[in-house]
Amino acid sequence: xxxxxxxxDDYADRMADTPSGGPLPPSPPVPVAPPGGFGATGMPRRRLxxxxxxxxxxxxxxxxxxxxxMLFTLGTNLGPEALLIGTAxxxxxxxxxxxxxxxxxxxxxxxLKYLIFCFGWGAFVSTAASLLVNETxxxxxxxxxxxxxxxxxxxxxxxxxxxxxxxxxxLLVFRRREWSGITDGLVYCGLxxxxxxxxxxxxxxxxxxxxxxxxxxxxxxxxxxxxxxFIVRILLFGFAHPLFTAMTGIGxxxxxxxxxxxVRVLAPIAGLLLAMMLHGAWNLIPTLTQATxxxxxxxxxxxxVMVPIFFGMVGLAVWLRAWEGRLTERILPDYVRAGWxxxxxxxxxxxxGRRHAARAWARRVAGDxxxxxxxxxxxxxxxxxxxxxxxxxxxxxxPADRERTAREERELLDSISAYRSFFxxxxxxxxxxxxxxxxxxxxxxxxxxxxxPAPEDPVVPIPVVLAAPPPPPPYPHHPPPGWYGPRPPxxxxxxx
Numbered sequence: 001x002x003x004x005x006x007x008x009d010d011y012a013d014r015m016a017d018t019p020s021g022g023p024l025p026p027s028p029p030v031p032v033a034p035p036g037g038f039g040a041t042g043m044p045r046r047r048l049x050x051x052x053x054x055x056x057x058x059x060x061x062x063x064x065x066x067x068x069x070m071l072f073t074l075g076t077n078l079g080p081e082a083l084l085i086g087t088a089x090x091x092x093x094x095x096x097x098x099x100x101x102x103x104x105x106x107x108x109x110x111x112l113k114y115l116i117f118c119f120g121w122g123a124f125v126s127t128a129a130s131l132l133v134n135e136t137x138x139x140x141x142x143x144x145x146x147x148x149x150x151x152x153x154x155x156x157x158x159x160x161x162x163x164x165x166x167x168x169x170x171l172l173v174f175r176r177r178e179w180s181g182i183t184d185g186l187v188y189c190g191l192x193x194x195x196x197x198x199x200x201x202x203x204x205x206x207x208x209x210x211x212x213x214x215x216x217x218x219x220x221x222x223x224x225x226x227x228x229x230f231i232v233r234i235l236l237f238g239f240a241h242p243l244f245t246a247m248t249g250i251g252x253x254x255x256x257x258x259x260x261x262x263v264r265v266l267a268p269i270a271g272l273l274l275a276m277m278l279h280g281a282w283n284l285i286p287t288l289t290q291a292t293x294x295x296x297x298x299x300x301x302x303x304x305v306m307v308p309i310f311f312g313m314v315g316l317a318v319w320l321r322a323w324e325g326r327l328t329e330r331i332l333p334d335y336v337r338a339g340w341x342x343x344x345x346x347x348x349x350x351x352x353g354r355r356h357a358a359r360a361w362a363r364r365v366a367g368d369x370x371x372x373x374x375x376x377x378x379x380x381x382x383x384x385x386x387x388x389x390x391x392x393x394x395x396x397x398x399p400a401d402r403e404r405t406a407r408e409e410r411e412l413l414d415s416i417s418a419y420r421s422f423f424x425x426x427x428x429x430x431x432x433x434x435x436x437x438x439x440x441x442x443x444x445x446x447x448x449x450x451x452x453p454a455p456e457d458p459v460v461p462i463p464v465v466l467a468a469p470p471p472p473p474p475y476p477h478h479p480p481p482g483w484y485g486p487r488p489p490x491x492x493x494x495x496x
Contacts, residue, residue: 086206123195182253189249373422
């Protein structure tokens, strides 16, 4: 199959006019010519310098030290039997909740090491620091003749939300380019809060549940109390800690995708303060209920306030999950106009259902290698859309940042071209097709040809090999960003 032309503007313009997107801001130049040869099949890895190795080692040692401290503290206070029972019960919901956050991050999954870092930080570092501060504050309140319950309302929300947010904040400061927006903030902060809640549940289930019941009335009563606390604390209100820290995640996500320096500072602070206030209100509800004996306070607080906030956050998370899919529809048509992508390729990225269908097709025509290539292709295309969206937002203010963005753009486009070569032209059941920017030219095995107009809604009828672009326009001082010289030989088989 020989390409006959490059993509025109009309079909790509219709693709860009999505109901949810709105008009595009003025676009910086995009690459002019798609390379057809094999590039690196993945993004290059950064070298592990001594500074990065030192920071990484320090983080691992800190988390490990806090884990040992929490294990020793809980084992001493609860006893081995209560610790094992509490741990087993607290771990039960963790895989389900982790799967929810991974489901939320399907379009552009975050590196596993960062997810583990946030979870481990929340589980051990945050709990260790919070335990020490809360116990110190409780002792001080008791010495002053004040109710110890003030610790849960005034101290615990501050220290717990602050320490849970440190890991995502560190990622934002040192790995800001790994943030795609609010979705990443919800995932990073949610996993940190989930780790914190898991260890805290060990204390409640093992200590207040099994240990106290078994000490007074025997193991059977202890098991009953574990079940009761599990139902109330995990099944009914297990969303509490992730909900609180999600407010911080929203602030961090906003800061990651804005070029306004004031917003970069104020948004995380506002999110963190909102998380503390929500956490304090949550702890205040049972405190007031116990002090006044009015059950309606708990009923109104939990059902009338917290549950609507929770469902509102779930709706926001689901909407944000689809945002990255809609983003490809708004951003990638720039690359269709430049000849790097075809309309069907952009259409195949717009929803998870279409992505799954593309993976199934790639596996059918190219086996497991084709499936892996399609996964890498989809990930690289999503990263490309996020990278260009950041450039449109003006996130790259420094020349070094702009150069790095251009370099990453080239690496992503090379990866896309390399991944594409694994499955394009390998489907024996599909006619050979050419996209000329306006219509499809299909050639069938008997030699006949047919011209098919492009539908209003872009679909994926056939894989299309891109056309050879014209030479770049003359520039007075330097070539346009993204022009990388002569196009390499096409990677598909010569018969096509």
